[in-house]
Amino acid sequence: MDRFKQMIADRHEYAKAWKKKTGGLVVGYCPNYMPEELAYAAGMLPIRIMAEQKPDVVSAKWIYASCYVAKNMTNMLLNGEYDYMDAFVHVEDCQWTFNVFEVASNNFPSLLTHYLFTPDYTEGPIAKDVFRSELNVLKGKFEAWTGKAVTEEALDKAIEIYNTNRRLLRQIYEMRRFYQTKILGSEMMNLMLANQVTDKAEMNKILEDFIVELDARAPYDDRLRLMLVGSETFNADLEELVESLGANVVVDELDNGSSNIWNDVVLHKDRLMALSLRYMGRPHSAMKDSNWRRRPQHIFELSEDYMVDGVLVVKQLVCQAHGSDNYAVWKLLRERNIPFHFFERDTTLPLDETRVRIESFLSMLRPGVTRIRGWHQPLGI
Ligand code: SF4
Numbered sequence: 001m002d003r004f005k006q007m008i009a010d011r012h013e014y015a016k017a018w019k020k021k022t023g024g025l026v027v028g029y030c031p032n033y034m035p036e037e038l039a040y041a042a043g044m045l046p047i048r049i050m051a052e053q054k055p056d057v058v059s060a061k062w063i064y065a066s067c068y069v070a071k072n073m074t075n076m077l078l079n080g081e082y083d084y085m086d087a088f089v090h091v092e093d094c095q096w097t098f099n100v101f102e103v104a105s106n107n108f109p110s111l112l113t114h115y116l117f118t119p120d121y122t123e124g125p126i127a128k129d130v131f132r133s134e135l136n137v138l139k140g141k142f143e144a145w146t147g148k149a150v151t152e153e154a155l156d157k158a159i160e161i162y163n164t165n166r167r168l169l170r171q172i173y174e175m176r177r178f179y180q181t182k183i184l185g186s187e188m189m190n191l192m193l194a195n196q197v198t199d200k201a202e203m204n205k206i207l208e209d210f211i212v213e214l215d216a217r218a219p220y221d222d223r224l225r226l227m228l229v230g231s232e233t234f235n236a237d238l239e240e241l242v243e244s245l246g247a248n249v250v251v252d253e254l255d256n257g258s259s260n261i262w263n264d265v266v267l268h269k270d271r272l273m274a275l276s277l278r279y280m281g282r283p284h285s286a287m288k289d290s291n292w293r294r295r296p297q298h299i300f301e302l303s304e305d306y307m308v309d310g311v312l313v314v315k316q317l318v319c320q321a322h323g324s325d326n327y328a329v330w331k332l333l334r335e336r337n338i339p340f341h342f343f344e345r346d347t348t349l350p351l352d353e354t355r356v357r358i359e360s361f362l363s364m365l366r367p368g369v370t371r372i373r374g375w376h377q378p379l380g381i
Contacts, residue, residue, distance in 0.1 A: 004190035005236070011047070011197040016084045018045050018199060025086040025112075025145060030073065030100065031093040031232070032255050032285065033118045035135060035275050037265065039089075040200065041150045041158040042142035048196035048256065049073055049082065049100075050234040053347045062103040063096070067318040068346035069232065070096035077104050087112035087145060089138070092120075093287045094321050114141050122280040123292035132276040139272070155271045165200045166261040168207040172214065173258060176250045177306055180219035185228070185239035185249030192257050193234060220248070224362055224369065227308040228252040229299055229329060231286075231316035237349040238314065245355070247362055251306040253299050259283040286325035295325065296332035303338055310365045311340040312358075316347070339365055 007014070015026050027039050028049045039046040051072035058078045059071040076082060077100070088111055090101035098115075105113045117134050119127040139150050169192070175182055191210075195203050224247035228238070232255050239249045252258050262283050268274035289295040303311060311333060315322045326342070333340045341361040343354070 002187055002190050004187065004194040007194035007198065008050075008190060008235075011050075011194075012081060012084065014197065015045060015047055019084060026084055027087040027089055027112075028082060028085040029089040029091055030097045031091055032260050033091045033093055033279055033282075034089060034116070035138070035279055036200075037155065037158040037162045037275060038135060038139055038150065039142060040161065041154040042139075042146050043148065043154075044087070044142065044146065045199060047085075049077075049085075049088075050193070050197070051347045052076065052234060054079070063099045065318065066096045066099060067231075067316045067320075068348075069234075069316055069319075070100050072347050073097070073100045074103050078107060085111070087114070089114045089116055091116045092118040093285055096318075096320065112141075112145050114138060119280070120288050121291050122284065122288050128273065128276045128280050131280055132270075132273045135272045135275055152271060156267070159265045159267065159271070159274070161200050161204065163264045164204050165195070165207070166264055168204060168211065169195065169261045171211060172207070173251070175214060178219065179307075180222060181248060181250060182214050182217045182219050184220065184243055185226075185252075186236035186243060189233070189236035189239050189249075189252070189257070192260075193236075196256065196260075223248040224310070224365055225250045225306065225308045227299075227303055227306060227311045228254065228257075228314065229311055230254065230314040230326075231319040231322045232256045233314075233316075234347060237351075238312070238345070238354070241349065241351065241354060242312075242358060245358055245362055247358075249312075250308060251302050253283070253295070253302055255285045258302070259285065286321040289325055289328075293328060296328050299329060300332055300336060300338070309339070309369050310361060311338055312361075313340050313342040315342070315344050317344050339368070 019026055025044045027044045027046050029046060030049045034046060036046040051069040053072055054075060056075040059074040062074055063070060088101060088104050090098055104111060116138055119130050121127055143149055226242060226247050226249050228249045242249055259282060263278060263281055265274050265278040283298050284294045313326060313329060315326060341357065343357055
């Protein structure tokens with residue numbers, strides 16, 4: 001198994017071992033605007049709560065007609081798969097995940113919980129001040145939970161570790177811009193997910209070694225280059241399917257993918273404001289792309305930078321955030337003549353149906369592709 005895929009599979013055991021070794025608290029969170037640096041500076045291990053489809057006879061009782069991501073997370077929490085988690089922070093973004101937070105809060109009275117308000121209009125005139133103030137409240141909560149002050153030194157160290165982590169990941173993303181890539185989309189997606197459940201100081205060492213390994217690796221053959229846009233995902237099944245059909249996902253615009261690591265904290269005397277500016281300034285999630293629209297242009301720029309031949313716009317069933325935002329993405333892709341294919345999935349991928357869809361999309365793309373092997377070569381792909 002891909003080593004990063006294995007890290008995802010082992011994430012519960014990893015967190016339990018981390019707790020035993022450090023005596024620290026594990027704080028689960030969702031969705032993705034979590035200022036992990038603050039938790040890390042408080043000596044906690046922040047982990048993204050992930051969705052995984054398992055036999056489910058409990059979630060429908062608590063949250064009905066929700067997306068499968070929220071249902072799967074609820075099922076896993078109620079079945080005790082996250083029983084090692086000491087705290088749960090819900091970060092204001094998607095309302096379905098707020099339901100997950102409510103169910104967990106109601107069912108596990110000993111769980112430490114916090115609802116972190118995050119402005120939806122991140123460019124609003126007072127958004128950064130509001131979020132800074134919310135971060136101060138969260139910092140107080142963490143101090144109360146751990147019984148220790150979060151010092152400026154600890155925050156600086158955490159910010160440095162997280163900035164390094166994001167820089168290393170972006171370094172790998174940069175390699176995906178190469179004409180002939182050295183990393184496939186499935187490996188990258190597994191890496192991104194593993195990163196969200198691992199201590200970042202440890203992960204940084206893994207990433208540094210992995211970059212050396214990538215440098216020495218022979219590139220893959222030319223493949224059709226695709227971009228993945230849409231709802232968050234928690235496995236690389238789609239990327240693997242794309243690869244089995246002779247193409248490669250070379251970049252994503254997923255909330256728990258590139259959007260999560262695209263900018264850094266710029267140090268500032270007021271550390272909380274520095275964090276606020278970073279989180280309010282990151283690429284928008286679909287929920288936060290309303291008054292100040294940035295997602296379509298960001299997607300367009302990524303598609304150019306990564307020389308993509310086509311875009312897969314993939315929405316989780318009943319995903320309210322992307323359901324209401326997709327029209328703006330489609331509009332831009334149509335206006336700029338960027339081929340795209342839209343479909344819905346849940347946390348599992350319907351393999352046969354999706355294979356037929358993607359095969360058809362790739363067949364549509366191939367005659368128009370002139371990039372691969374240059375203009376003068378026959379298109380033998
Ligand atoms: S898939 Fe969409 S609706 Fe479901 S939790 Fe994620 S953002 Fe929210």
